[in-house]
Amino acid sequence: MSEPFYFYTQFNLVEILNKKSKNVMELLEGIKVVPDSSIFYHTHKFLEQHHYLLPEPANDFAYWISDVLEENTLGEEIGSIDIIDFPSIKELRNGFIKILKERTNKGKPARICPEGSEFHFMACKTFILPAPYVAHDLEEFKEILKKITKSSLYFHIFEARIRLGKVDNDFSRWLRDLGKDKIAAEISRLDPYTYTLEGLREKIISIICKEN
């Protein structure tokens, strides 16, 4: 008998860091030194705030490079980085550094943003709290998935995997313990960054319904 699944949720208090950049070189220097919570914030904020508009999580770095500096090729490169391929914030940070270093090593003159449009580095302090749901079996789990908040879904899929260093999302880890390896593998295989949060909820529920 495996342990029940305890649902949690999370909220971020956003911190404005004393760091801003006006060109790609300064952005690179910032990415090298800001705390992990800053890299996480700038690559995940869009998912929570604009989930109803677009499934694509234009990370803040890519958005600024494309829309403010108008360096569209570099913006696309940074924007299309597959966050799901990185097991930790440390490696994701290195992924950005690699692309930006290649760009700055080419010696092209760095475009400077208009005054007032600098990239402002932010970070977040994350508070994790229990949600009022516990699932003891797959049926209960599926029913609870329909009613948890978007923040709770976000926590178990995104935050748990990359920020808390659990390697996989919480749902797949529990489902494996429950002996539902096929469902677990299908959920692990999803690229959650290409769904809106509601779309992701529906997809996970449909996987459970199909395989059960």
Place this chain on the structure above:
Amino acid sequence: MTKLDEYRKIAGDNVIDELHFLASRVSGKTIQNINSTAVGGGVAEILSRIMPLLKELGVDIGWSVIKGDEKFFVISKKIHNALHSARVEITNDDLNYFLDVNQKNAEEINFYGDIIFVHDPQPAALIKKREKIGKNWIWRCHIDFSNPNKRIWSFLKSYIEKYDTVVFSAPTFGRNISTKQILISPSIDPLSEKNRDLSAKFIDSVFEGYGIDREKPIITQISRFDYLKDPIGVIRAYRLVKKHIDCQLVLAGGGATDDPEGKKVLKAVTEEAKEDKDIFVLHLSPASHIEINALQRGSTIILQKSLREGFGLTVSEALWKAKPVIASAVGGIPLQIIHRYSGILTHTIEGTAYWIKQLLNDPEYAKKLGENGREHIKDNFLITRHIRDYLLLFLSLYYKKDIVYL
């Protein structure tokens, strides 16, 4: 008075239950808000809404207002404008008077809170009291700090850096200071008189009362009469539109008790608008919330053409009513509007006029902008999110790590 449970229908049961959980973790701490006015203006308005709800959640929270004479409020208004980068003359005597009034208040106020939550520049120098009484101090800045007057910022900075935490409404307001800086957007209350649903009959009666024709497009800007809201620029944009489309302009707003400049601006706006029967300049009392609600709901397009803006709550109010909004890309407005998805961001009078024409000629697109805007406000700018952020802010004073398990 609105009860917390009434928000369940709008925000969802989970959201309210989470607030109860967070509030239980703040239990045992007393929070004391301090600002400069009890009536009028965005700060007093939001405190009036948030305080009762926090109390209902069991948070021990109070509110003190500093005392000052007209001279103090004239000086503090000049400081406010200078921080918004307006050119104003502030003498050393003015600054000394400002400090004297703060000092006098520091002696008279009973600082009963464990957390002293000071709002805006007027009472910022109360922090000197900390040397004697200790406690946790937060300074909440509600104004646009993107380009403050250097001398005045330098004056204020020496006080701000003594706080434990500073709260700004937009990332661009962040300063190069040693104090921790937190981003908290303000919010609107969907159940307040300014935002709750209204009957079509009531909306009609408000427009009828002011003699505004509902058959012709209505472009409206709601804001107090202040140069920083650029009411003259709004009239000029309207005139560019009027050459091609027959429409009406409504400029409506009230005044706060700490805003002596309002009368001067109202006079200038009235003169600029004279002889055009399709321009309606409405000077409303600070309590005219329901009329403002009706004016927003009955308008075709809402403008917020501010030159500087703390946050621009009127944008959230209009978007909550699913109205197409055209607003300047200043202060906190870009947080509320994603250009061409949930509203329109402009930088000039001509750009504003261009987009007014576009939206008047393409009502389907205008409708979609409004619908997206409402969804964005529902998720990010309602009072329930604001209360949650404040609870997290209070908790952050006691939990120092990046990841906190409650």
